[in-house]
Amino acid sequence: MNTTKKTLRALTYLTSLYTPRVHSLHRHRHRHHDNLLSVRLFSAQSQERQDDSDDSHLNNSPDSVFDSAQFSIPDTPKSVPQQPTWDVQHRQRVERAFFKKDLQDRYFKVDDEEEERRRRVLAKALLEAALEGPDEDVDQDQEVLEEDQKSLSVGIIGAPNAGKSALTNFMVGTKVAAVSRKTNTTTHEVLGVMTKGDTQICFFDTPGLMLNKSGHLHKDMKVRVESAWSSVNLYDVLIVIFDVNRHLTRPDSRVINLIKRMGAEANHKQTRILCMNKVDLVEKKKDLLKVAEQFKDLPGYERIFMISGLKGSGVEDLSKYLMEQAVKRPWDEDPFTMSEEVMKNIALEVVRERLLDHVHQEIPYGIEHRLVDWKELRDGSLRIEQHLITGKISQRKILVGKNGSKIGRIGIEANEELRSIFKRDVHLILQVRVKT
Numbered sequence: 001m002n003t004t005k006k007t008l009r010a011l012t013y014l015t016s017l018y019t020p021r022v023h024s025l026h027r028h029r030h031r032h033h034d035n036l037l038s039v040r041l042f043s044a045q046s047q048e049r050q051d052d053s054d055d056s057h058l059n060n061s062p063d064s065v066f067d068s069a070q071f072s073i074p075d076t077p078k079s080v081p082q083q084p085t086w087d088v089q090h091r092q093r094v095e096r097a098f099f100k101k102d103l104q105d106r107y108f109k110v111d112d113e114e115e116e117r118r119r120r121v122l123a124k125a126l127l128e129a130a131l132e133g134p135d136e137d138v139d140q141d142q143e144v145l146e147e148d149q150k151s152l153s154v155g156i157i158g159a160p161n162a163g164k165s166a167l168t169n170f171m172v173g174t175k176v177a178a179v180s181r182k183t184n185t186t187t188h189e190v191l192g193v194m195t196k197g198d199t200q201i202c203f204f205d206t207p208g209l210m211l212n213k214s215g216h217l218h219k220d221m222k223v224r225v226e227s228a229w230s231s232v233n234l235y236d237v238l239i240v241i242f243d244v245n246r247h248l249t250r251p252d253s254r255v256i257n258l259i260k261r262m263g264a265e266a267n268h269k270q271t272r273i274l275c276m277n278k279v280d281l282v283e284k285k286k287d288l289l290k291v292a293e294q295f296k297d298l299p300g301y302e303r304i305f306m307i308s309g310l311k312g313s314g315v316e317d318l319s320k321y322l323m324e325q326a327v328k329r330p331w332d333e334d335p336f337t338m339s340e341e342v343m344k345n346i347a348l349e350v351v352r353e354r355l356l357d358h359v360h361q362e363i364p365y366g367i368e369h370r371l372v373d374w375k376e377l378r379d380g381s382l383r384i385e386q387h388l389i390t391g392k393i394s395q396r397k398i399l400v401g402k403n404g405s406k407i408g409r410i411g412i413e414a415n416e417e418l419r420s421i422f423k424r425d426v427h428l429i430l431q432v433r434v435k436t
């Protein structure tokens, strides 16, 4: 798997946080042209101007601008012009199918701080994925014609800590899911995409889908949870996963209820499988058979797998089984390329991440972060200009630093990372501005 693909995977999830929800149910492919992240507001609270004098001269101060052209950056990678063709159709399809606008607004609102936290985590994930060395596995170099493509959507459901991310990571081979922590405020997320030969499998997390001890939905989140439950049926395959070691030592009635509910009846539209995870932790392997015995009569499950998502035992069988379930259907994710939109997101995230590293944590909430220019030049390099706009002169000072040292540091580091992610020259310009 190459770096671009890893970055793309990281962004698959990242993009979902910001893509405006689309709500019609038609499933045909179409491209999403909205300039999603050109402007991002990070205001957690309203910013009052502290000084009413004319600050416009501050915006012309050379200190407040970082321009990568003024720094010599070693080891410029060879610029490779790319045609961005990544299609966000897959995400849109899921979002269209799963969430309705009003529900979205009422029940899925993530507060700014939480969003900020997630954004940071994701930016990190993105970088890790992008900077990771190439994998050993065979690369998907040959194009597979659309009519030959096979796809499978797989939902993974289980209690927190059951090992959903670890399993997906093992199958997909990326660390992204491990760091994109989920909370009850999130919707279904793509955990990872595996493309092998002519087959592509998309794994989805189904966070927050747990029953209470008496086997009912949690009252406080009923509407949200009900819609999420019904969406579970849309996957081709549903993996119900649980920690078998925990089940043997401290059985949890909520987990048992979940397993029973999902396996209660055969579902002709969906293949359901039960995964006994963390078998590596179980000392007496005979105990595993006892558990399998306990659930074997549930008609909803086609198969029961005993696996260790972390160590990998049994995962190959599971992957093989999933590959066999794939149906002739065009892939949803292009495994090779990144769209311009995704790249823009990356550019903002990377700067944002550096900003948070170098500036006091609370400050970035009051800053408006804009992508003001994005140009792909003829030599394949990118010119990216972003503005950091603040309403407070005191904040401007902090951001700029002594003689422009702070914004310079942020710019140099961000520029370096972007070059490494995009594999081409990046001319990054960051400007700190005061709202006038």
Ligand SMILES: Nc1nc2c(ncn2[C@@H]2O[C@H](COP(=O)(O)OP(=O)(O)OP(=O)(O)O)[C@@H](O)[C@H]2O)c(=O)[nH]1
Binding pocket: 158, 159, 160, 161, 162, 163, 164, 165, 166, 167, 181, 182, 277, 278, 279, 280, 281, 307, 308, 309, 310, 311
């Ligand atoms: N020993 C062992 N540990 C595992 C296995 N699978 C997962 N774990 C560990 O269990 C913990 C939870 O795993 P995750 O993959 O994050 O679980 P999750 O279901 O994605 O958790 P949530 O994100 O909270 O829903 C981590 O510390 C994993 O390292 C396994 O097969 N064996």
